[in-house]
Amino acid sequence: MQKKIETVQTLLEALPFIKEFNKKIVVIKYGGSAQESPQLKERFAQDILLMYLVGIKPVIVHGGGRQINEMLDALKIDTKFIDGQRVTSKEVMRIVEMVLSGEINKEIVSLLNSHGAKAIGISGKDAKFITARAKDFAKWGLTGNITEVKADVIVNLIAEKFIPVIAPIADGSEMGHPGFNINADLCASYVAKAIGANKIIFLTDTAGVLNSNKELLSTLTKDEVEALKSDGTIHGGMVPKVDACLEAIEGGVQKAHIIDGRIEHSLLLELFTSAGVGTQIVN
Ligand SMILES: Nc1ncnc2c1ncn2[C@@H]1O[C@H](COP(=O)(O)OP(=O)(O)O)[C@@H](O)[C@H]1O
Numbered sequence: 001m002q003k004k005i006e007t008v009q010t011l012l013e014a015l016p017f018i019k020e021f022n023k024k025i026v027v028i029k030y031g032g033s034a035q036e037s038p039q040l041k042e043r044f045a046q047d048i049l050l051m052y053l054v055g056i057k058p059v060i061v062h063g064g065g066r067q068i069n070e071m072l073d074a075l076k077i078d079t080k081f082i083d084g085q086r087v088t089s090k091e092v093m094r095i096v097e098m099v100l101s102g103e104i105n106k107e108i109v110s111l112l113n114s115h116g117a118k119a120i121g122i123s124g125k126d127a128k129f130i131t132a133r134a135k136d137f138a139k140w141g142l143t144g145n146i147t148e149v150k151a152d153v154i155v156n157l158i159a160e161k162f163i164p165v166i167a168p169i170a171d172g173s174e175m176g177h178p179g180f181n182i183n184a185d186l187c188a189s190y191v192a193k194a195i196g197a198n199k200i201i202f203l204t205d206t207a208g209v210l211n212s213n214k215e216l217l218s219t220l221t222k223d224e225v226e227a228l229k230s231d232g233t234i235h236g237g238m239v240p241k242v243d244a245c246l247e248a249i250e251g252g253v254q255k256a257h258i259i260d261g262r263i264e265h266s267l268l269l270e271l272f273t274s275a276g277v278g279t280q281i282v283n
């Protein structure tokens with residue numbers, strides 16, 4: 001009985017938020033480290049479906065850094081990161097594409113569709129909707145910086161009630177390259193900016209951005225982010241994530257959040273409770 005009362009209370013609290021988000025576009029970056037267990041994947045699919053059913057337009061950009069590392073390891077191919085971004089040789093690029101487009105993208109699409117969604121999986125190569133140029137070929141190889149996102153591809157899919165699931169790979173054919181490996185956080189923010197998303201949420205494997213005492217920082221401004229980056233408190237994979245948040249809000253996305261994808265239903269808690277969870281980056 002107590003449990004039922006709590007559920008009703010939660011639903012009642014969620015009602016104004018559900019109305020607020022009706023028809024709003026929310027980009028969700030689904031990090032490789034938040035895709036750990038089958039149970040978490042299941043909860044993720046349920047949350048996306050619930051969002052969709054109450055009128056939100058979800059757009060998913062997924063990562064898969066952890067799974068790429070595992071495959072490179074199994075194949076005994078060396079890999080390294082500079083400033084949180086992978087150095088991508090031609091050989092590494094083949095594996096990146098195989099894992100992101102071939103495996104993870106299709107797995108997420110199947111999972112959502114098994115719950116009754118109309119999810120469609122694409123990478124930036126499809127209709128060449130994301131183009132890039134080398135970030136610094138001598139340093140990072142085929143790691144790219146996005147030059148253009150053709151928003152109409154995603155906007156049309158949303159209008160047709162599809163849930164786009166995007167693998168962070170850009171077309172490189174005009175530069176004579178097999179494609180570019182794009183950090184998934186930055187890919188998510190460029191997509192969010194281009195399609196005029198209202199909100200972007202990064203699902204990852206920490207409570208949010210932590211200070212040097214490992215305490216959660218619930219709100220951060222651009223200056224605070226820069227200070228935490230310069231003193232090394234924000235490092236590794238968190239660097240492109242906070243950069244992506246800043247990129248998104250400076251590009252017109254109203255809200256950017258980094259939340260814990262290991263907590264069941266954290267997406268719903270972020271969207272539909274007044275307290276929210278994780279770290280919000282503000283302009
Ligand atoms: N200040 C910080 N607060 C939280 N996490 C941090 C911080 N600095 C670095 N990190 C690291 O960033 C990681 C998240 O980035 P990453 O592994 O790339 O995740 P994802 O696969 O979700 O993109 C955390 O697991 C943590 O190790």
Ligand SMILES: CC(=O)N[C@@H](CCC(=O)OP(=O)(O)O)C(=O)O
Nearest residue numbers: 032063064065085086182183184
């Ligand atoms: C250039 C670059 O670093 N690309 C990433 C793409 C995947 C990714 O970003 O996955 P997560 O979000 O799970 O970290 C990589 O090769 O790992």
